[in-house]
Amino acid sequence: MPPEICVRPGECHVWTARAVSVSEDLAVLLDAGERRVYEALTGERVRAQYVTAHALLRTVLGRVLDRDPASLEFAAGPHGKPYLRDGSVEFSLSHSGELVAVALALGAPVGVDVERVPEPAAELPLPVLSAEERAVFDRVPGPERSAAFAAYWVRKEAVLKATGVGLRVDPARLTVSAPERPAELLGWRGREEAVRAGAGREEAVPPHPSVRLYDLDAGSGYRGAVALLGGAHRIVPRVVSSVRC
Numbered sequence: 289m290p291p292e293i294c295v296r297p298g299e300c301h302v303w304t305a306r307a308v309s310v311s312e313d314l315a316v317l318l319d320a321g322e323r324r325v326y327e328a329l330t331g332e333r334v335r336a337q338y339v340t341a342h343a344l345l346r347t348v349l350g351r352v353l354d355r356d357p358a359s360l361e362f363a364a365g366p367h368g369k370p371y372l373r374d375g376s377v378e379f380s381l382s383h384s385g386e387l388v389a390v391a392l393a394l395g396a397p398v399g400v401d402v403e404r405v406p407e408p409a410a411e412l413p414l415p416v417l418s419a420e421e422r423a424v425f426d427r428v429p430g431p432e433r434s435a436a437f438a439a440y441w442v443r444k445e446a447v448l449k450a451t452g453v454g455l456r457v458d459p460a461r462l463t464v465s466a467p468e469r470p471a472e473l474l475g476w477r478g479r480e481e482a483v484r485a486g487a488g489r490e491e492a493v494p495p496h497p498s499v500r501l502y503d504l505d506a507g508s509g510y511r512g513a514v515a516l517l518g519g520a521h522r523i524v525p526r527v528v529s530s531v532r533c
């Protein structure tokens with residue numbers, strides 16, 4: 289029987305779902321390691337995020353690979369990027385507030401990031417912006433600053449997650465396009481250092497023409513982005529009304 293969900297080369301499917309409450313029904317899908325992390329988490333919000341994200345990941349991978357979701361085995365790269373042990377499919381997951389996202393692609397490392405737009409009064413960690421980004425950001429009108437900051441942040445973090453270095457690399461080294469412009473990685477200071485830090489394959493580290501960045505429609509109050517290493521992709525958005533096993 290063919291798998292239920294078909295991801296073709298050149299496509300990146302991105303599922304988003306709401307994590308509103310803790311569900312012990314979903315926890316049955318977790319392996320022993322995930323369950324340990326889940327049980328150590330305190331706070332309803334983060335527990336709901338974790339179990340929903342990991343159950344969603346297992347469910348969609350199971351459908352794409354035609355495998356039992358609970359049987360999938362994961363490992364992690366040197367900086368924590370998870371991968372499938374028998375790894376034919378590249379994936380990334382993210383959670384923030386009530387939103388979780390899972391991105392899947394074939395043969396192209398992928399990074400997804402979603403972020404809740406900070407409250408207008410929140411103090412923004414502006415040092416994560418590069419000098420070029422800061423010059424643009426400083427002209428953003430006050431009421432739009434939180435959303436603009438979130439747009440910068442998800443673009444930068446998506447790239448760092450695609451390469452697998454994550455926040456081991458100072459996000460201020462990356463420069464992405466201004467929020468109202470099409471998403472694009474414009475530069476990465478200290479590329480060689482990132483390679484030495486263990487990003488893996490040198491060709492996977494930007495700036496490089498094969499790094500593609502896309503904004504996601506993450507819904508009201510959120511921003512999202514997905515980065516792919518290895519050429520242009522068609523982004524296929526999939527909204528899940530509720531995650532069930």
Ligand SMILES: CC(C)(COP(=O)(O)OP(=O)(O)OC[C@H]1O[C@@H](n2cnc3c(N)ncnc32)[C@H](O)[C@@H]1OP(=O)(O)O)[C@@H](O)C(=O)NCCC(=O)NCCS
Nearest residue numbers: 366367368369370381382383401402449452453454455456
């Ligand atoms: C990955 C990272 C960017 C997460 O940022 P965040 O905004 O807090 O969280 P998100 O929800 O967007 O993403 C979390 C998911 O990213 C994935 N992830 C973890 N490390 C990752 C990495 N290096 N690259 C890509 N993805 C990673 C995991 O699936 C994680 O989900 P989980 O915690 O439920 O298992 C950040 O925690 C990081 O850089 N960690 C790795 C760097 C590090 O210091 N590692 C120490 C081990 S050597």
